[in-house]
Amino acid sequence: MKNFSSFLGANTPQGFVSFFDELYNPYQNSRAYIIKGGPGTGKSTFMKKLADECDRRGFDTERVYCSSDPSSLDGVIVPALHVAVGDGTAPHVMEPKFPGASENIINAGDFWDKKALYDHAEEIRALTLENSLHHRRSARYLAAAGSINDETLRLSGEYIDRDKLEGFALRLASRELPKIKNAPPGKKSKRFISAISPKGLIFLDKSIEENCTRIIGIEDEYSPASSLLADRLGELAVARGYDVIFCHCPMKPKMPCEHIIIPGANLAFVTLKSTHRIEVPVDRIIHSCRFFTDGYKTGVATYRMNRRLITELTREAVISLKRAKEVHDRLEKIYSAAMNFDALNAYGDRLTADILSAHVHT
Numbered sequence: 001m002k003n004f005s006s007f008l009g010a011n012t013p014q015g016f017v018s019f020f021d022e023l024y025n026p027y028q029n030s031r032a033y034i035i036k037g038g039p040g041t042g043k044s045t046f047m048k049k050l051a052d053e054c055d056r057r058g059f060d061t062e063r064v065y066c067s068s069d070p071s072s073l074d075g076v077i078v079p080a081l082h083v084a085v086g087d088g089t090a091p092h093v094m095e096p097k098f099p100g101a102s103e104n105i106i107n108a109g110d111f112w113d114k115k116a117l118y119d120h121a122e123e124i125r126a127l128t129l130e131n132s133l134h135h136r137r138s139a140r141y142l143a144a145a146g147s148i149n150d151e152t153l154r155l156s157g158e159y160i161d162r163d164k165l166e167g168f169a170l171r172l173a174s175r176e177l178p179k180i181k182n183a184p185p186g187k188k189s190k191r192f193i194s195a196i197s198p199k200g201l202i203f204l205d206k207s208i209e210e211n212c213t214r215i216i217g218i219e220d221e222y223s224p225a226s227s228l229l230a231d232r233l234g235e236l237a238v239a240r241g242y243d244v245i246f247c248h249c250p251m252k253p254k255m256p257c258e259h260i261i262i263p264g265a266n267l268a269f270v271t272l273k274s275t276h277r278i279e280v281p282v283d284r285i286i287h288s289c290r291f292f293t294d295g296y297k298t299g300v301a302t303y304r305m306n307r308r309l310i311t312e313l314t315r316e317a318v319i320s321l322k323r324a325k326e327v328h329d330r331l332e333k334i335y336s337a338a339m340n341f342d343a344l345n346a347y348g349d350r351l352t353a354d355i356l357s358a359h360v361h362t
Contacts, residue, residue: 003055004062005207007192008075009092010250011067011321013146015139016091017253019190023064023075023094024084026102031081033351034088034096037108038117040332041339043087044072046106046348050085051076053352067195067250068135069325070202083355106351108344116338127331134324141317142196142251145310149251152306156223159296168291169229173236176216177265183241186264188234193247193259194276198325200318201275208259209280213266217278220288222303223296224255226271229286231256233269251310274307 008019024032035043044066051073054061064075064086075086088094088105096103117124193204208215220226227249234244234257242264246257249271258271270278272285289296 002060003207003210004060005193005204006062006064006247007067007195007204008064009067010192010248010253011135011138011142011196011317012250012253013139013142013144013149014253016135017250018092019192019248020075020086020092020094022190023077023086024102026097029082030102031083031355032096032103033083033085033106033355034094034103035085035106035108036088037106038089038112038331038335039328040335041108041112042341042344042348043089043108044074046344046351047073047076047085047087049348050352050355053356054078054081057356065195065204067192067197067202068321069328070195070197070199078355081355108339111340111344111347112335113338113340117335120334120338124331124334127327127334131324131327131331134320134327138317138320138324141313141320145313145317146251148306148309148313152222152303152310153224153252153255155299156225156292156296156303159293159299160223160225160228160291161293162228165225165229165291166232169232169236173233173240176267177233177237177240177242177262180241180264186238186241186243188238189243189245190257191245191247192250192253194250196250196314196317196321198318198321201314203276203278205270205276205278205280208261208268208270208278211263211266212261212268214283215268215270215278215280217270217272217282217285218288219272219285221273222300222307223288223292225288225291226273227252227256227258229288229291230258230260230269230271234260234262237262237265275311 010017024030037043051061051063059078059080062077063073066072066074077084086094193207195202218226218229234246237244242262245261247259249258261268
């Protein structure tokens, strides 16, 4: 995937949901570097520098952004090198399964002044607890919004003609996704390309535009029809030999996906609704209303009222995430002041050279 951006963690009605097990496969010939350290200790900066150097040398990279701070990276994946680097601290704690064989630990704590941090111990504790408080408050607002959203999906889902949707999916797949001759089933992967963040609702639609020559939109404001269709098309694509990225919705992360990206077909199917209007050209729009029975229209007033409530609750969740980010920024200043960045940067440069040199020997 060229210049692909994603999230592997999301703020959701179920709390923080992590897909960080998708960062790398420890059972295959891959190398992972798990970074441990506090806020402001240079984790994201190191990953940005590594990603930039990979770009400069012509390696495609996937940048994994942080949903609680979309300007920071949580991970970098370099498929050609079979390498991944990830932030292994809470809330997406990662531990090695095969230490030294598949994973290595990078300890940012080796480069901080322990006494300086000890001198700020009370402030660090207070700010960390305050940060957690804001995140819990945000999660409660999202839980309320998610409950209302679930009710909308339940009500509208009763009027979906599933046989009609299945027939449409089969015809569309036959036309858009010809079976790859003699190919085994494709690989599945999971991502978020949207996030509820301190900056509001973020949708990484540029990732789709840069990796797909065709984008088909599925217009669906209130119902689960788009997710059912996208998920079914994804399964059909996998059966036909295509690798598929199943992109889930932060508001319903454990339900069928909201979008799919099929790099081998240069094709994406993207759900379109008021919360994320794609800013890139769409080749075709499928209107989900074609899959509904007439009874669907009787609930439109309820769906609209629920949408207003969800919007307001999500807005309050974002405000809490902003406050959490402000507290996190204060923590970062404390840790940054205690760091020996000259030594850390020199170590980072050596590590980057080591990671890239492995390509020469493969």
